[in-house]
Amino acid sequence: MTTLTSTRPSWEERERRRVRRDAVASWTLLAPSIILILLMVGYPAVQMIWQSFTDYQVRHKIQGTAPEFVGLDNYIKIITRSDFPEVVARTVGIMLVTTALIMVLGVLVALLMTRIGRGMRVTLSVGLLLAWAIPPLTASVVWGFIFDTQYGVVNWALNSVTGTQNWHNHSWLLNPWTFFLVLTIIVVWGAIPFVAFTTYAALGQVPGERIEAAQLDGAGGWKRWWNITFPAVRPVLAGLLILQVIWNMKLFTQVYALQSRGGIASETNVLPVYLFRQGIGEFGATSAIGMLIVLIMLALSWFNLRQMLKEDDE
Template sequence: MTSTAVPEKARSPKQAAAAKRVDEPRRRRSWAPYALITGATLVLVLGMGYPVGWQIVTSFQKYGALQQLGGKAPDFVWFANYITIFQNAAFWEVTIRSVLFCLITASITVVIGVLLALLMTRIPAALRFILQIALLLAWAMPVIAAMTVWIWLFDRRRGVINYLIDLVPGVDIGDFNWIGSSPLLFFIVAGIIITWMSVPFVAFSAYAGLTQVSGEVLEAAQLDGAGAWARFQHIMYPVLKPVIAIVLLLNLIWDLRVFAQITLLQDAGPKATSYDLLGTYIYKTGVAGMDFGGGAAMSIVVLAITIALSWFYVRSLIKEESE
């Protein structure tokens, strides 16, 4: 038995009305995603729109101590603040250092996090539970408390690191200053701390992605002779690829604008510009130096760098959605 669709022109008024009633709920439901996203959009616009707008306006102004105290209205100097920071060699030195720092720490964080996620899929449930609790404690620890512990570990007089190294036969490290002896060691210590704080997020995200990989497919691949790397490359990685992309992007953004960890390390060591990243340098210029216009201009430059670093991911995401 076959049926043929009634052409739209040949429909009776009753058939047309029935078809319209069927289509109406479908059209009404199409507005649901827009209604659901409206609240989040308003929060973003109100919570971030004003601060960003204020920063953009202030970056074109001469805004110092007098303007902050209300003694004088800010004067528009337009691009003078940007010209000043672009001609500042110290700013570019800090910028290059910050970009390299965030690229290295974010990459190491993602690699260690994925390895821990793979480890959680292979160990027994009891050990996996202990590892997850340890990661949660590291992630949940407040920044101030965590930094207090880390500074104590690397303290040159009472630090555990120096004490353990001194236990090695033939090694006498003495009161070696890990934080203040050189900028390289300072940022190695800072990178270890920031990586330690960020790894749990990556590990849990990657582990959630690995739970979507079929165990039967992995077992079949192993029986066919595929090694561990081949199974990861051809079976696990395609599933983890979107997760790795988003956690890498988030860690790049977080590590580029890191502030509290560097500030607390500087409080325990040197405070020179060679030990600054963009967050601390902007704070010293804008707040401590009372040059809010220059600090706002630097903040807009950092925003532009953040957009540039994340553009590759955003472009690939748009391309995947269009396809």
């Protein structure tokens, strides 16, 4: 008589099988998103990198001919242009100013929302949502009318306050400095709601008992913020900072719209608008400018990215 004995897999083998099943399930769920990202982001990125090293123009597309590989010629020509360093400095300067104002004012609005009553908080939230919902082009047009040379509310108000006509027909967009003042107002006004809502949500996760304990111990508002609240919301603020750096380096709609209303393009160009104005069909040159924008954004965001990755590893 033959006895059949079945051997059960060991615990290690069962664990390995479970890990493999989980990995297969995870990759199966992620596959559609990965494919979509590769098609929408990866392929255009590879195309832009390749085109930046060629003399690719619209004539190559029309004639069906292949562009020539020119190496770093596009980058050298762009970097050595007399106006390029000024455009880069202008872009970075606007990004730093707008990002600092957005982060500071957004956090202050979020703190205010934690202190006011429910009715006021709902009213403030509705106002922020309305500002956030307005498209950048629409906001630029509205603010352009507010600062209009002949019919602007700002010029009328200044004339009424001063009792003179000194501000009649005053052009805010003709002077580069006041142009960027108007631009800063538009960008900051439209971006504060996102920072305020995100920070307000993060503040709701801060343990209230720790804040109450610190208050009972005699800690002031600044000490409570710096020692308790800020460390708790720092990862969120770091993420917001990176996003604002990227978004404010890519300003196009607001700048182009204000230039169309009277700004001098050569004195107010930022990198995205500078790229757009290089000429129709200059794919090689514009791809090189796009790569330079990406490199500048990575350089500016590198410190915050390292800090975020370091906190995730801890």
